[in-house]
Amino acid sequence: MTETVTTVGNADILGRLEPGFERVLTEEAVAFTSRLVRQFRPTLQACLSTRAAKQALFDRGVRPDFLPDTQHIRDGRWTIRGVPADLQDRRVEITGPVERKTVINALNAPVQCYMADFEDSLAPTWQAVIQGQVNLMDAVAGTIEFHDTGTGKHYALIDKPATLIVRPRGWHLLEKHILVDGAPAPAAIVDFALYFFHNARTLINRGSGPYFYLPKLESHLEARLWNDLFIAAQDVLGINRGSIKATVLIETLPAAFEMDEILYELRDHVVGLNCGRWDYIFSMIKTLKLQPGRVMADRFAVDMTQHCMDSYSKLLCQTCHKRGALALGGMSPLIPVKNDPAANEKAFGRVRADKQRELDNGHDGAWVAHPGLAPVVREVFDAGLDSANQLARPLDWVVSADDLLCQPEGPITEAGLRNNVSVAIQYIEAWMTGRGCVPLYNLMEDAATAEISRAQVWQWIHHPEGRLDDGREVTIELFEQVLAEEMDIIRMEVGDERFASGRFSEARDLLFQLCVAEELENFLTVPAYERLA
Structure with missing residues (x-):
């Protein structure tokens, strides 16, 4: 070749x-x-x-x-x-x-x-x-x-x-x-x-x-x-x-x-x-x-x-x-x-x-x-x-x-925040290593569900009404804390060898940039594509 x-x-x-x-x-x-x-x-x-x-x-x-x-x-x-x-x-x-x-x-x-x-x-x-x-x-x-x-x-x-x-x-x-x-x-x-x-x-x-x-x-x-x-x-x-x-x-x-x-x-x-x-x-x-x-x-x-x-x-x-x-x-x-x-x-x-x-x-x-x-x-x-x-x-x-515009009902929870962070990191890591269809927690995740996950986190951080159901504001500091904790959980789930050989740190960094940026990126696959062979 x-x-x-x-x-x-x-x-x-x-x-x-x-x-x-x-x-x-x-x-x-x-x-x-x-x-x-x-x-x-x-x-x-x-x-x-x-x-x-x-x-x-x-x-x-x-x-x-x-x-x-x-x-x-x-x-x-x-x-x-x-x-x-x-x-x-x-x-x-x-x-x-x-x-x-x-x-x-x-x-x-x-x-x-x-x-x-x-x-x-x-x-x-x-x-x-x-x-x-x-x-x-x-x-x-x-x-x-x-x-x-x-x-x-x-x-x-x-x-x-x-x-x-x-x-x-x-x-x-x-x-x-x-x-x-x-x-x-x-x-x-x-x-x-x-x-x-x-x-x-x-x-x-x-x-x-x-x-x-x-x-x-x-x-x-x-x-x-x-x-x-x-x-x-x-x-x-x-x-x-x-x-x-x-x-x-x-x-x-x-x-x-x-x-x-x-x-x-x-x-x-x-x-x-x-x-x-x-x-x-x-x-x-x-x-x-x-x-x-x-x-x-x-x-x-x-x-x-x-x-x-x-x-x-x-x-x-x-x-x-x-x-x-x-x-x-x-x-x-x-x-x-x-x-x-x-x-x-x-x-x-x-x-x-x-x-x-x-x-x-x-x-x-x-x-x-x-x-x-x-x-x-x-x-x-x-x-x-x-x-x-x-x-x-x-x-x-x-x-x-x-x-069509009726606002969906439901809470914003810490569990939802953690799931979004975990799914987004694991999907972005898989995508950057060439896999666009990823089984996670008995669901087949693709770019669409990863987009929901990272867009929700961005909105919760940037919108004045972005609060968890327990009253806590979704701040960058809370996001950073959850990000670090979920990375530790992912390492335990996939194992040290898989974690070290993968691109999880790069995925975490990209997710962080996307979620704290002043403007919401239209599609995560656009900046991720620059990291794809």
């Missing part, structure tokens, strides 16, 4: 060229990617500037609300173009990073769809990103295999695997190993373009298609950007417009007020919306972080029974079904506990109740992070669905801006 700088046109490919990477980074694929970057980077930069301007208004006390200028879209009688046959039934979807064994296991799981993730569950090292593209090319071709030298076990695809959906990284992230005109390429375009270029025709010829999940949109203008990108990509490769199908994650508070508009902008390419509940909670904290009365309760107190979260779910279902689109529910992050049937049954009971609530609200399916939860979720949706989905079910929810 050699360090290379490969120039194609005005694009420079930086990084180590490992065996197989040449299959992904062909001259044609890189030229296609560069063309899309040049065409759409200016619009993307304008969208990100708009995000910043809107956040400045929220920081001055402006409330998010439905847009008066797009009332005609919300009132209009229109529907999306349609849902392909292999996306009609999505009652259980599994998510996970694009690691080779994970891809095989997820496609073989007892689910309808697998979301192959370049985003929150992947630490985007150069090796992971490009090897992920290799893995998906092999999965689409049906040739993907993996031999585990440690266990001797061999992995290969079953005859009828789950439908593949790919989630590229969000608009805010860059791919520092691909420079177009001397600047890092938007990671979202890189992930989309490489996968689409290599796999679209094979998928279409097989009766499926290039399917995507779109993360972290904050407005219909960002949805319009995706739609324009889809049109350009299809036109360049001579593929019929509308062949791409996308599901949009509604995982930011501003986007919840523009769901109709997002569907409208993508109406020829969209098939549904998803309740990205964990990022949504993070976005609620971030969007309203300085407003009076907006201090968020402990992470585990903010569940889907809270009025604001239930309203968000109901509005998404009603909006989708009105437009002929599917409404996907949230993630169940629980991991089955080995050799503890009692603990599992208790956890499964909570999952069943959560999925029943989503089914009752109108959702057509939901996510799991572990194959062991798939039968639990499947049981709920099988019992409640008479057909592939609930599109024909009328929904008459009435959801206002006040409903």
Whole structure:
């Protein structure tokens, strides 16, 4: 393996060229990617500037609300173009990073769809990103295999695997190993373009298609950007417009007020919306972080029974079904506990109740992070669905801006503070060492839950109302004390050898910087990415 700088046109490919990477980074694929970057980077930069301007208004006390200028879209009688046959039934979807064994296991799981993730569950090292593209090319071709030298076990695809959906990284992230005109390429375009270029025709010829999940949109203008990108990509490769199908994650508070508009902008390419509940909670904290009365309760107190979260779910279902689109529910992050049937049954009971609530609200399916939860979720949706989905079910929810903005109830506790600190340190350490999907305390943690943890600590320190339920103010001094104590506990839990060989001290330092900084960093993965190979 050699360090290379490969120039194609005005694009420079930086990084180590490992065996197989040449299959992904062909001259044609890189030229296609560069063309899309040049065409759409200016619009993307304008969208990100708009995000910043809107956040400045929220920081001055402006409330998010439905847009008066797009009332005609919300009132209009229109529907999306349609849902392909292999996306009609999505009652259980599994998510996970694009690691080779994970891809095989997820496609073989007892689910309808697998979301192959370049985003929150992947630490985007150069090796992971490009090897992920290799893995998906092999999965689409049906040739993907993996031999585990440690266990001797061999992995290969079953005859009828789950439908593949790919989630590229969000608009805010860059791919520092691909420079177009001397600047890092938007990671979202890189992930989309490489996968689409290599796999679209094979998928279409097989009766499926290039399917995507779109993360972290904050407005219909960002949805319009995706739609324009889809049109350009299809036109360049001579593929019929509308062949791409996308599901949009509604995982930011501003986007919840523009769901109709997002569907409208993508109406020829969209098939549904998803309740990205964990990022949504993070976005609620971030969007309203300085407003009076907006201090968020402990992470585990903010569940889907809270009025604001239930309203968000109901509005998404009603909006989708009105437009002929599917409404996907949230993630169940629980991991089955080995050799503890009692603990599992208790956890499964909570999952069943959560999925029943989503089914009752109108959702057509939901996510799991572990194959062991798939039968639990499947049981709920099988019992409640008479057909592939609930599109024909009328929904008459009435959801206002006040409903979406209703403040979650619950305390701020020392236990919640400690959990946030511990999870954030351990996740950031794992992420910086190349693992973006981390089992902690019987939960599968990804970037979204780490974002909640560190954003809550920042808000509790900086907001005048940031007090624990015992009356103590959450100060930098208290945070430093908890940080030191939780580091000692982590050392005991992981062992001295693992602690010494890891990057826990670096993770602690980054968490401290993020939580005491005067301004809340928009995404922890942006500064962490600078520490990633």
